[in-house]
Amino acid sequence: MYKNFEFSILQDCLKKIREEKPMVLHFTNYVTMDLGANCVLAVGGSYMLSFTTKDLEELICKSESLVINIGTLDSSFANLCIQAVKMAKTHNKPVVFDPVGAGATEFRASISRDLMPYVDVVKGNAGEIIALAYGKNQSKGVDSLSGPKEAQKYAQEISKKYRCIVVVTGDVDYITYEDRWTQVPFGVPLMTSVVGMGCSLASIIGTFIPVLEDKFESTVSAVRYFAMCGNIAFSKAQSPGQFRTFFVDTLHEADFDHMMCLLPSVEI
Numbered sequence: 001m002y003k004n005f006e007f008s009i010l011q012d013c014l015k016k017i018r019e020e021k022p023m024v025l026h027f028t029n030y031v032t033m034d035l036g037a038n039c040v041l042a043v044g045g046s047y048m049l050s051f052t053t054k055d056l057e058e059l060i061c062k063s064e065s066l067v068i069n070i071g072t073l074d075s076s077f078a079n080l081c082i083q084a085v086k087m088a089k090t091h092n093k094p095v096v097f098d099p100v101g102a103g104a105t106e107f108r109a110s111i112s113r114d115l116m117p118y119v120d121v122v123k124g125n126a127g128e129i130i131a132l133a134y135g136k137n138q139s140k141g142v143d144s145l146s147g148p149k150e151a152q153k154y155a156q157e158i159s160k161k162y163r164c165i166v167v168v169t170g171d172v173d174y175i176t177y178e179d180r181w182t183q184v185p186f187g188v189p190l191m192t193s194v195v196g197m198g199c200s201l202a203s204i205i206g207t208f209i210p211v212l213e214d215k216f217e218s219t220v221s222a223v224r225y226f227a228m229c230g231n232i233a234f235s236k237a238q239s240p241g242q243f244r245t246f247f248v249d250t251l252h253e254a255d256f257d258h259m260m261c262l263l264p265s266v267e268i
Helices: 007-020 033-043 056-062 075-090 106-118 124-132 146-164 189-193 197-209 215-236 240-254 256-266
Strands: 023-028 046-049 067-068 095-098 122-127 167-171 173-177 180-184
Touching: 007 033, 007 146, 007 215, 007 256, 023 033, 023 056, 023 075, 023 197, 033 046, 033 197, 033 240, 056 075, 067 075, 067 197, 075 095, 075 106, 075 189, 095 106, 095 197, 106 146, 122 124, 122 197, 124 146, 124 167, 124 189, 146 167, 146 173, 167 197, 167 215, 173 215, 180 215, 189 215, 197 215, 215 240, 215 256
Parallel strands: 023 046, 023 067, 067 095, 095 122, 122 167
Antiparallel strands: 167 173, 173 180
Protein backbone atom coordinates (compact mmCIF):
# COMPACT_ATOMS: atom_id res chain seq x y z
CA MET A 1 0.00 0.00 0.00
CA TYR A 2 0.99 3.62 -0.46
CA LYS A 3 2.61 5.25 2.56
CA ASN A 4 0.48 7.27 4.97
CA PHE A 5 -0.72 10.47 3.38
CA GLU A 6 1.39 13.54 4.10
CA PHE A 7 -0.92 16.52 4.50
CA SER A 8 1.94 18.91 3.76
CA ILE A 9 2.11 17.60 0.17
CA LEU A 10 -1.48 18.69 -0.42
CA GLN A 11 -0.71 22.12 1.00
CA ASP A 12 2.38 22.43 -1.20
CA CYS A 13 0.35 21.47 -4.28
CA LEU A 14 -2.27 24.12 -3.62
CA LYS A 15 0.39 26.74 -2.92
CA LYS A 16 2.11 25.99 -6.24
CA ILE A 17 -1.20 26.05 -8.12
CA ARG A 18 -1.99 29.50 -6.78
CA GLU A 19 1.48 30.75 -7.61
CA GLU A 20 1.83 29.16 -11.06
CA LYS A 21 -1.85 29.17 -12.19
CA PRO A 22 -1.51 26.15 -14.50
CA MET A 23 -3.69 26.30 -17.62
CA VAL A 24 -5.82 23.19 -17.95
CA LEU A 25 -7.07 22.58 -21.49
CA HIS A 26 -10.44 20.80 -21.66
CA PHE A 27 -12.14 18.81 -24.37
CA THR A 28 -15.22 18.06 -22.35
CA ASN A 29 -18.98 17.64 -22.34
CA TYR A 30 -21.56 20.39 -22.65
CA VAL A 31 -23.50 19.45 -19.52
CA THR A 32 -20.84 19.89 -16.85
CA MET A 33 -18.31 22.38 -18.22
CA ASP A 34 -19.60 25.25 -16.05
CA LEU A 35 -19.02 23.46 -12.75
CA GLY A 36 -15.63 22.15 -13.86
CA ALA A 37 -14.50 25.61 -14.91
CA ASN A 38 -15.57 27.14 -11.60
CA CYS A 39 -13.78 24.41 -9.65
CA VAL A 40 -10.51 24.94 -11.54
CA LEU A 41 -10.71 28.69 -10.95
CA ALA A 42 -11.61 28.18 -7.28
CA VAL A 43 -8.41 26.26 -6.55
CA GLY A 44 -6.33 28.81 -8.44
CA GLY A 45 -5.85 27.26 -11.87
CA SER A 46 -6.71 28.58 -15.32
CA TYR A 47 -9.44 26.93 -17.42
CA MET A 48 -9.38 26.66 -21.21
CA LEU A 49 -12.04 24.99 -23.36
CA SER A 50 -11.95 24.07 -27.04
CA PHE A 51 -13.96 22.09 -29.59
CA THR A 52 -11.86 22.59 -32.71
CA THR A 53 -8.63 21.31 -34.27
CA LYS A 54 -7.75 24.71 -35.76
CA ASP A 55 -5.78 25.91 -32.74
CA LEU A 56 -5.22 22.49 -31.15
CA GLU A 57 -1.43 22.40 -31.18
CA GLU A 58 -1.12 26.03 -30.09
CA LEU A 59 -3.41 25.47 -27.11
CA ILE A 60 -1.70 22.24 -26.08
CA CYS A 61 1.69 23.96 -26.20
CA LYS A 62 0.39 26.75 -23.97
CA SER A 63 -1.35 24.45 -21.47
CA GLU A 64 0.11 22.50 -18.55
CA SER A 65 -2.30 19.57 -18.81
CA LEU A 66 -5.16 18.17 -20.90
CA VAL A 67 -8.50 16.87 -19.60
CA ILE A 68 -10.65 14.68 -21.88
CA ASN A 69 -14.28 13.98 -20.95
CA ILE A 70 -16.58 12.01 -23.30
CA GLY A 71 -19.87 12.79 -21.58
CA THR A 72 -21.46 14.26 -24.73
CA LEU A 73 -19.92 12.06 -27.40
CA ASP A 74 -20.20 11.92 -31.18
CA SER A 75 -17.83 10.71 -33.91
CA SER A 76 -16.43 14.17 -34.64
CA PHE A 77 -15.67 14.85 -30.98
CA ALA A 78 -14.13 11.39 -30.60
CA ASN A 79 -11.73 12.08 -33.46
CA LEU A 80 -10.87 15.45 -31.94
CA CYS A 81 -10.06 13.79 -28.61
CA ILE A 82 -7.81 11.22 -30.26
CA GLN A 83 -5.88 13.96 -32.07
CA ALA A 84 -5.61 15.93 -28.83
CA VAL A 85 -4.19 13.10 -26.71
CA LYS A 86 -1.66 12.16 -29.39
CA MET A 87 -0.51 15.76 -29.64
CA ALA A 88 -0.34 16.06 -25.86
CA LYS A 89 1.97 13.07 -25.76
CA THR A 90 4.14 14.62 -28.47
CA HIS A 91 4.54 17.75 -26.36
CA ASN A 92 4.89 15.85 -23.06
CA LYS A 93 1.72 17.26 -21.49
CA PRO A 94 -0.09 15.04 -18.94
CA VAL A 95 -3.52 13.73 -19.94
CA VAL A 96 -6.41 13.13 -17.54
CA PHE A 97 -9.24 11.04 -19.00
CA ASP A 98 -12.83 10.75 -17.75
CA PRO A 99 -14.51 7.85 -19.65
CA VAL A 100 -18.05 8.98 -18.86
CA GLY A 101 -20.56 6.21 -19.56
CA ALA A 102 -17.90 3.82 -20.86
CA GLY A 103 -19.87 0.93 -19.41
CA ALA A 104 -23.17 2.03 -20.96
CA THR A 105 -22.49 1.42 -24.68
CA GLU A 106 -19.90 -0.36 -26.80
CA PHE A 107 -19.26 2.86 -28.77
CA ARG A 108 -18.18 4.68 -25.62
CA ALA A 109 -16.14 1.70 -24.43
CA SER A 110 -14.41 1.42 -27.81
CA ILE A 111 -13.48 5.12 -27.97
CA SER A 112 -12.26 4.95 -24.38
CA ARG A 113 -9.97 2.03 -25.17
CA ASP A 114 -8.60 3.94 -28.18
CA LEU A 115 -7.67 6.86 -25.90
CA MET A 116 -6.14 4.81 -23.08
CA PRO A 117 -2.61 4.34 -24.54
CA TYR A 118 -2.09 8.13 -24.29
CA VAL A 119 -3.49 8.67 -20.80
CA ASP A 120 -1.57 9.52 -17.60
CA VAL A 121 -4.59 9.39 -15.27
CA VAL A 122 -7.98 7.77 -15.87
CA LYS A 123 -10.80 8.56 -13.43
CA GLY A 124 -14.14 6.81 -13.44
CA ASN A 125 -16.77 5.09 -11.38
CA ALA A 126 -16.61 1.33 -10.88
CA GLY A 127 -18.72 0.50 -13.94
CA GLU A 128 -16.62 2.67 -16.22
CA ILE A 129 -13.34 1.21 -14.95
CA ILE A 130 -14.61 -2.37 -15.28
CA ALA A 131 -15.74 -1.62 -18.84
CA LEU A 132 -12.26 -0.37 -19.76
CA ALA A 133 -10.72 -3.59 -18.51
CA TYR A 134 -13.40 -6.13 -19.29
CA GLY A 135 -15.48 -4.64 -22.10
CA LYS A 136 -18.68 -5.54 -20.29
CA ASN A 137 -21.54 -3.12 -19.69
CA GLN A 138 -21.54 -2.33 -15.97
CA SER A 139 -23.40 0.97 -15.75
CA LYS A 140 -26.72 2.60 -16.45
CA GLY A 141 -26.35 6.01 -18.03
CA VAL A 142 -23.32 7.54 -16.32
CA ASP A 143 -24.11 5.92 -12.94
CA SER A 144 -22.24 2.82 -11.85
CA LEU A 145 -24.03 -0.41 -10.96
CA SER A 146 -20.86 -1.83 -9.42
CA GLY A 147 -18.98 -0.85 -6.27
CA PRO A 148 -15.40 0.44 -6.02
CA LYS A 149 -14.23 -2.77 -4.31
CA GLU A 150 -15.38 -4.81 -7.33
CA ALA A 151 -13.37 -2.52 -9.61
CA GLN A 152 -10.09 -2.56 -7.68
CA LYS A 153 -8.58 -5.60 -9.38
CA TYR A 154 -9.57 -4.21 -12.79
CA ALA A 155 -8.02 -0.86 -11.87
CA GLN A 156 -4.75 -2.63 -11.08
CA GLU A 157 -4.87 -4.47 -14.42
CA ILE A 158 -5.51 -1.22 -16.32
CA SER A 159 -2.70 0.56 -14.48
CA LYS A 160 -0.20 -2.16 -15.36
CA LYS A 161 -1.39 -2.51 -18.97
CA TYR A 162 -1.32 1.20 -19.81
CA ARG A 163 1.22 2.36 -17.20
CA CYS A 164 -1.22 4.99 -15.95
CA ILE A 165 -2.76 6.08 -12.66
CA VAL A 166 -6.32 4.81 -12.13
CA VAL A 167 -8.84 6.52 -9.85
CA VAL A 168 -12.02 4.60 -8.99
CA THR A 169 -14.59 6.91 -7.43
CA GLY A 170 -17.22 6.01 -4.85
CA ASP A 171 -17.96 6.46 -1.14
CA VAL A 172 -14.30 5.57 -0.73
CA ASP A 173 -12.10 6.42 -3.71
CA TYR A 174 -9.39 3.95 -4.75
CA ILE A 175 -6.19 5.12 -6.48
CA THR A 176 -3.52 2.83 -7.92
CA TYR A 177 -0.35 3.04 -9.97
CA GLU A 178 1.98 0.09 -10.49
CA ASP A 179 2.74 -1.24 -6.97
CA ARG A 180 1.34 1.84 -5.18
CA TRP A 181 -2.25 2.24 -4.06
CA THR A 182 -4.28 4.11 -1.51
CA GLN A 183 -7.86 4.81 -0.52
CA VAL A 184 -9.52 8.17 0.10
CA PRO A 185 -12.59 8.40 2.35
CA PHE A 186 -14.80 11.45 2.99
CA GLY A 187 -17.44 10.74 0.31
CA VAL A 188 -20.85 12.27 1.13
CA PRO A 189 -24.37 11.56 -0.23
CA LEU A 190 -25.03 14.99 -1.77
CA MET A 191 -22.12 14.54 -4.17
CA THR A 192 -24.26 12.14 -6.19
CA SER A 193 -27.12 14.66 -6.33
CA VAL A 194 -25.17 17.31 -8.24
CA VAL A 195 -24.50 16.73 -11.94
CA GLY A 196 -20.85 17.18 -12.82
CA MET A 197 -19.12 16.37 -9.56
CA GLY A 198 -17.21 13.46 -11.07
CA CYS A 199 -16.32 15.50 -14.14
CA SER A 200 -15.08 18.29 -11.87
CA LEU A 201 -12.83 15.85 -10.04
CA ALA A 202 -11.08 15.13 -13.35
CA SER A 203 -10.62 18.88 -13.80
CA ILE A 204 -9.12 19.21 -10.31
CA ILE A 205 -6.74 16.33 -10.99
CA GLY A 206 -5.77 18.11 -14.21
CA THR A 207 -5.01 21.23 -12.17
CA PHE A 208 -2.92 19.42 -9.54
CA ILE A 209 -0.98 17.04 -11.76
CA PRO A 210 1.42 19.56 -13.39
CA VAL A 211 2.74 20.99 -10.10
CA LEU A 212 4.55 17.87 -8.81
CA GLU A 213 7.02 15.63 -10.60
CA ASP A 214 5.42 12.60 -8.93
CA LYS A 215 2.05 12.32 -10.70
CA PHE A 216 0.77 9.76 -8.21
CA GLU A 217 1.39 12.15 -5.32
CA SER A 218 -0.35 15.02 -7.10
CA THR A 219 -3.31 12.81 -8.07
CA VAL A 220 -3.76 11.57 -4.50
CA SER A 221 -3.57 15.16 -3.25
CA ALA A 222 -6.20 16.26 -5.77
CA VAL A 223 -8.61 13.47 -4.85
CA ARG A 224 -8.12 14.09 -1.14
CA TYR A 225 -8.61 17.82 -1.43
CA PHE A 226 -11.76 17.34 -3.52
CA ALA A 227 -13.21 14.79 -1.09
CA MET A 228 -12.37 16.82 2.02
CA CYS A 229 -13.92 19.94 0.54
CA GLY A 230 -17.02 17.90 -0.26
CA ASN A 231 -17.19 16.73 3.33
CA ILE A 232 -16.93 20.29 4.65
CA ALA A 233 -19.53 21.57 2.16
CA PHE A 234 -21.88 18.74 3.19
CA SER A 235 -21.67 19.87 6.83
CA LYS A 236 -23.07 23.26 5.77
CA ALA A 237 -25.57 22.35 3.05
CA GLN A 238 -29.16 21.15 3.31
CA SER A 239 -29.86 20.66 -0.40
CA PRO A 240 -28.03 19.86 -3.66
CA GLY A 241 -28.11 23.50 -4.77
CA GLN A 242 -26.59 24.68 -1.51
CA PHE A 243 -24.00 21.93 -1.65
CA ARG A 244 -22.84 22.98 -5.14
CA THR A 245 -22.30 26.57 -3.99
CA PHE A 246 -20.66 25.64 -0.69
CA PHE A 247 -18.41 23.15 -2.47
CA VAL A 248 -16.95 25.70 -4.91
CA ASP A 249 -16.49 28.17 -2.05
CA THR A 250 -14.74 25.52 0.05
CA LEU A 251 -12.33 24.70 -2.79
CA HIS A 252 -11.42 28.38 -2.83
CA GLU A 253 -11.17 28.86 0.95
CA ALA A 254 -8.65 26.03 1.55
CA ASP A 255 -9.66 25.58 5.21
CA PHE A 256 -6.77 23.31 6.21
CA ASP A 257 -7.55 23.56 9.91
CA HIS A 258 -11.01 22.08 9.30
CA MET A 259 -9.52 19.42 7.04
CA MET A 260 -7.00 18.37 9.67
CA CYS A 261 -9.88 17.86 12.09
CA LEU A 262 -11.50 15.42 9.64
CA LEU A 263 -8.53 13.04 9.56
CA PRO A 264 -8.86 11.30 12.95
CA SER A 265 -12.62 10.83 12.65
CA VAL A 266 -12.96 9.70 9.03
CA GLU A 267 -9.56 8.30 8.00
CA ILE A 268 -9.41 4.62 7.07
